[in-house]
Amino acid sequence: xxxxxxxxxxxxxxxxxxxxxxxxxxxxxxxxxxxxxxxxxxxxxxxxxxxxxxxxxxxxxxxxxxxxxxxxxxxxxxxxxxxxxxxxxxxxxxxxxxxxxxxxxxxxxxxxxxxxxxxxxxxxxxxxxxxxxxxxxxxxxxxxxxxxxxxxxxxxxxxxxxxxxxxxxxxxxxxxxxxxxxxxxxxxxxxxxxxxxxxxxxxxxxxxxxxxxxxxxxxxxxxxxxxxxxxxxxxxxxxxxxxxxxxxxx
Amino acid sequence: xxxxxxxxxxxxxxxxxxxxxxxxxxxxxxxxxxxxxxxxxxxxxxxxxxxxxxxxxxxxxxxxxxxxxxxxxxxxxxxxxxxxxxxxxxxxxxxxxxxxxxxxxxxxxxxxxxxxxxxxxxxxxxxxxxxxxxxxxxxxxxxxxxxxxxxxxxxxxxxxxxxxxxxxxxxxxxxxxxxxxxxxxxxxxxxxxxxxxxxxxxxxxxxxxxxxxxxxxxxxxxxxxxxxxxxxxxxxxxxxxxxxxxxxxxxxxxxxxxxxxxxxxxxxxxxxxxxxxxxxxxxxxxxxxxxxxxxxxxxxxxxxxxxxxxxxxxxxxxxxxxx
Amino acid sequence: xxxxxxxxxxxxxxxxxxxxxxxxxxxxxxxxxxxxxxxxxxxxxxxxxxxxxxxxxxxxxxxxxxxxxxxxxxxxxxxxxxxxxxxxxxxxxxxxxxxxxxxxxxxxxxxxxxxxxxxxxxxxxxxxxxxxxxxxxxxxxxxxxxxxxxxxxxxxxxxxxxxxxxxxxxxxxxxxxxxxxxxxxxxxxxxxxxxxxxxxxxxxxxxxxxxxxxxxxxxxxxxxxxxxxxxxxxxxxxxxxxxxxxxxxxxxxxxxxxxxxxxxxxxxxxxxxxxxxxxxxxxxxxxxxx
Numbered sequence: 072x073x074x075x076x077x078x079x080x081x082x083x084x085x086x087x088x089x090x091x092x093x094x095x096x097x098x099x100x101x102x103x104x105x106x107x108x109x110x111x112x113x114x115x116x117x118x119x120x121x122x123x124x125x126x127x128x129x130x131x132x133x134x135x136x137x138x139x140x141x142x143x144x145x146x147x148x149x150x151x152x153x154x155x156x157x158x159x160x161x162x163x164x165x166x167x168x169x170x171x172x173x174x175x176x177x178x179x180x181x182x183x184x185x186x187x188x189x190x191x192x193x194x195x196x197x198x199x200x201x202x203x204x205x206x207x208x209x210x211x212x213x214x215x216x217x218x219x220x221x222x223x224x225x226x227x228x229x230x231x232x233x234x235x236x237x238x239x240x241x242x243x244x245x246x247x248x249x250x251x252x253x254x255x256x257x258x259x260x261x262x263x264x265x266x267x268x269x270x271x272x273x274x275x276x277x278x279x280x281x282x283x284x285x286x287x288x289x290x291x292x293x294x295x296x297x298x299x300x301x302x303x304x305x306x307x308x309x310x311x312x313x314x315x316x317x318x319x320x321x
Numbered sequence: 322x323x324x325x326x327x328x329x330x331x332x333x334x335x336x337x338x339x340x341x342x343x344x345x346x347x348x349x350x351x352x353x354x355x356x357x358x359x360x361x362x363x364x365x366x367x368x369x370x371x372x373x374x375x376x377x378x379x380x381x382x383x384x385x386x387x388x389x390x391x392x393x394x395x396x397x398x399x400x401x402x403x404x405x406x407x408x409x410x411x412x413x414x415x416x417x418x419x420x421x422x423x424x425x426x427x428x429x430x431x432x433x434x435x436x437x438x439x440x441x442x443x444x445x446x447x448x449x450x451x452x453x454x455x456x457x458x459x460x461x462x463x464x465x466x467x468x469x470x471x472x473x474x475x476x477x478x479x480x481x482x483x484x485x486x487x488x489x490x491x492x493x494x495x496x497x498x499x500x501x502x503x504x505x506x507x508x509x510x511x512x513x514x515x516x517x518x519x520x521x522x523x524x525x526x527x528x529x530x531x532x533x534x535x536x537x538x539x540x541x542x543x544x545x546x547x548x549x550x551x552x553x554x555x556x557x558x559x560x561x562x563x564x565x566x567x568x569x570x571x572x573x574x575x576x577x578x579x580x581x582x583x584x585x586x587x588x589x590x591x592x593x594x595x596x597x598x599x600x601x602x603x604x605x606x607x608x609x610x611x612x613x614x615x616x617x618x619x620x621x622x623x624x625x626x627x628x629x630x631x632x633x634x635x636x637x638x639x640x641x642x643x644x
Numbered sequence: 645x646x647x648x649x650x651x652x653x654x655x656x657x658x659x660x661x662x663x664x665x666x667x668x669x670x671x672x673x674x675x676x677x678x679x680x681x682x683x684x685x686x687x688x689x690x691x692x693x694x695x696x697x698x699x700x701x702x703x704x705x706x707x708x709x710x711x712x713x714x715x716x717x718x719x720x721x722x723x724x725x726x727x728x729x730x731x732x733x734x735x736x737x738x739x740x741x742x743x744x745x746x747x748x749x750x751x752x753x754x755x756x757x758x759x760x761x762x763x764x765x766x767x768x769x770x771x772x773x774x775x776x777x778x779x780x781x782x783x784x785x786x787x788x789x790x791x792x793x794x795x796x797x798x799x800x801x802x803x804x805x806x807x808x809x810x811x812x813x814x815x816x817x818x819x820x821x822x823x824x825x826x827x828x829x830x831x832x833x834x835x836x837x838x839x840x841x842x843x844x845x846x847x848x849x850x851x852x853x854x855x856x857x858x859x860x861x862x863x864x865x866x867x868x869x870x871x872x873x874x875x876x877x878x879x880x881x882x883x884x885x886x887x888x889x890x891x892x893x894x895x896x897x898x899x900x901x902x903x904x905x906x907x908x909x910x911x912x913x914x915x916x917x918x919x920x921x922x923x924x925x926x927x928x929x930x931x932x933x934x
Contacts, residue, residue: 124516125517146517146520146521146522147519149516149517149519154517155517157514162511162514163511163514165506166510170502174518174520177503177518177519184499184500184504184528187499187500188495188499188501216628369739373739375739419915422915423915425918426918428738429679429680429742430873430874432680433870434870434915436867437871437911438911440907441907441908441911445908448904448905565743565746569743599758601750602750602755604747605747605750605751605752606751607747608743608744608746608747608750609727609728609731612732612735612737612740612743612744613731613735613744616737616740617737
């Protein structure tokens with residue numbers, strides 16, 4: 072078994088009096104899709120934010136690509152190959168689509184301000200992005216505004232942008248929310264492409280249970296900030312504690 | 322669209338070359354000042370339009386570079402061109418330090434701090450004898466010597482300023498198309514996403530601030546050589562406000578828009594001279610109306626019109642295909 | 645030595661309390677509208693001019709001036725909100741509100757000049773004369789300022805921290821959407837906030853005018869208030885008050901050494917605090933929810 076690309080050890084985080092993460096342990100291997108599920112308010116997005124560095128942990132360690140990144144800033148973690156998408160797709164509203172996506176390629180190319188001033192545009196960008204766009208369900212005009220793209224397509228586009236950064240890990244936050252069947256299939260296609268072809272590790276937060284059970288290799292379950300179960304989809308779906316967490320005790 | 326922009330710019334350029342022939346000496350003075358202020362406004366355009374940070378300290382760096390160049394060339398007898406370059410470099414370094422401190426502040430707090438900077442530098446421009454010689458400033462600054470010519474009259478200044486303005490404009494436009502421009506846009510629009518895309522938000526803001534301040538420094542050096550004197554009243558807070566207005570009026574994220582805004586803001590007071598008394602009052606009302614109805618400035622209005630036109634053409638094309 | 649120290653302390657404390665009034669207003673407005681109000685100093689100046697108009701030009705008594713002033717301030721506060729904030733609150737450009745306050749600053753400043761002329765005017769203190777403490781003569785006005793300002797600030801804390809209506813207003817300011825869902829009328833709460841801020845700042849102008857003169861130069865004081873807000877910590881009422889008083893005292897003490905560089909000293913202090921503790925003395929970094 073290879074080494075985990077991402078490892079969380081004893082992660083704790085509280086906001087004021089509210090404990091959102093309590094002693095959370097997690098391992099993500101390259102090329103695997105790890106589902107992160109739990110009832111609403113269980114602390115799932117908090118975990119993603121702690122991994123990306125948007126929040127600082129109160130206690131515990133985060134190891135990414137064999138380095139301790141617990142104290143490392145968010146943008147430095149991104150530069151090490153940590154990408155993410157958001158529950159509501161976040162783009163630059165006032166830039167066109169091309170510039171939005173170029174930011175992704177900039178990261179993959181380790182762009183520097185000075186160097187970039189004198190360089191011509193990356194020729195591989197258009198090729199690569201069009202290859203990725205074939206996996207999605209739509210085409211677009213690169214000079215258009217982001218606001219002209221419908222919601223379902225924006226979610227797919229966010230994953231494409233994440234792939235453009237040539238990451239080692241992608242954190243995906245509720246990609247299925249608000250998508251129809253066709254769009255959802257494309258998202259799953261993109262995620263499979265990322266994990267199987269590019270050997271990228273993926274953490275997937277999702278509420279749509281079918282998608283989770285069919286797409287994920289392993290699943291961990293959070294409730295009130297604590298880890299209550301981990302294992303394959305079959306193991307987790309028959310786990311008593313998980314059933315209680317979702318349905319309550321009878 | 323791009324072809325229109327390039328073609329239009331070339332036409333403007335050709336017209337610009339012939340302007341001095343038809344303008345009076347006084348008008349040329351106003352025009353020269355407009356171009357000088359445009360260069361500073363360009364810095365604001367970059368900092369506010371590209372990076373989303375509103376700063377009012379441009380005048381301070383204009384003044385610092387202006388006073389330094391006056392002292393270097395007059396008191397220390399350094400060659401005027403070298404003095405100018407030296408002043409710009411020193412000002413850039415100072416701006417970088419100040420930027421590093423100020424950029425730790427968010428939004429409006431940063432803006433207010435930049436006004437504080439104006440206050441500090443105003444005091445220095447009036448009281449620090451080494452820099453300003455006296456509260457009345459430095460007069461008799463030597464003419465700028467560009468090796469192949471000494472810039473003496475307004476005609477010559479016009480062409481020098483034109484070249485400087487075009488270089489600065491192209492510089493800013495180039496940045497817009499590179500990683501710095503995109504990183505700045507991400508800082509402006511969505512700082513959280515920016516950091517998940519590997520953009521160092523703090524560093525990007527500091528660099529934009531430094532570049533904007535350096536442009537202001539260039540502008541200040543030009544201003545002092547053009548007028549042959551440097552005094553505190555040339556670098557007031559009110560001027561910073563008008564730079565911001567030039568940019569907002571013309572189009573906060575548009576270089577050509579800023580140029581248009583600079584012209585309007587300089588020509589308007591000239592045209593409304595007789596209404597001086599109520600001018601400033603109307604000015605304030607105009608600002609609020611501008612923000613309500615045209616927040617993206619004239620360039621923004623043009624862009625939304627062209628976007629509508631393009632959509633209209635697209636729909637027409639689709640309609641035809643469906644028949 | 646003791647003479648100077650007591651006098652400097654008294655005047656520094658008094659001026660610091662005025663800064664604190666402006667600073668409290670700034671913090672309340674930041675919470676309500678999300679940006680700093682660049683017209684705060686001009687609102688202070690307006691307070692001074694209104695007080696001048698009521699007490700000197702109209703010759704009203706103290707009670708008459710105070711009641712008249714508060715009425716005028718309340719109405720003006722709502723007017724200010726309707727013209728400067730309300731039309732641009734949903735603007736595509738977040739800086740639009742800040743620029744509108746700059747425009748408002750110009751309008752208010754020039755209107756005052758048009759109405760009252762550009763010469764500096766004088767207004768008598770509320771309690772004329774001085775009192776003797778430890779052999780030192782201190783102006784009674786200092787104590788009036790300190791007392792009234794302390795009362796007002798205590799009132800603000802009471803309203804916003806303890807009373808229910810204060811918390812409603814804070815809720816409306818922090819999350820407008822959630823507030824409207826819960827039935828909190830956003831328009832009214834924001835309007836009331838503006839009214840309260842205008843009254844606080846206007847009274848501050850009335851209090852400080854006898855110490856200086858009634859003129860548009862008073863608006864420069866807003867920079868000190870801002871310094872107090874930043875030094876005390878972002879969005880923190882308690883910090884803003886303490887920071888402002890600190891600024892007043894430091895400004896006062898430093899005038900013992902130099903008067904020309906007074907401005908520079910305050911701002912150098914500000915920059916130092918920013919470099920050493922960016923979140924201010926009492927501030928906490930609050931990050932956005934991702």
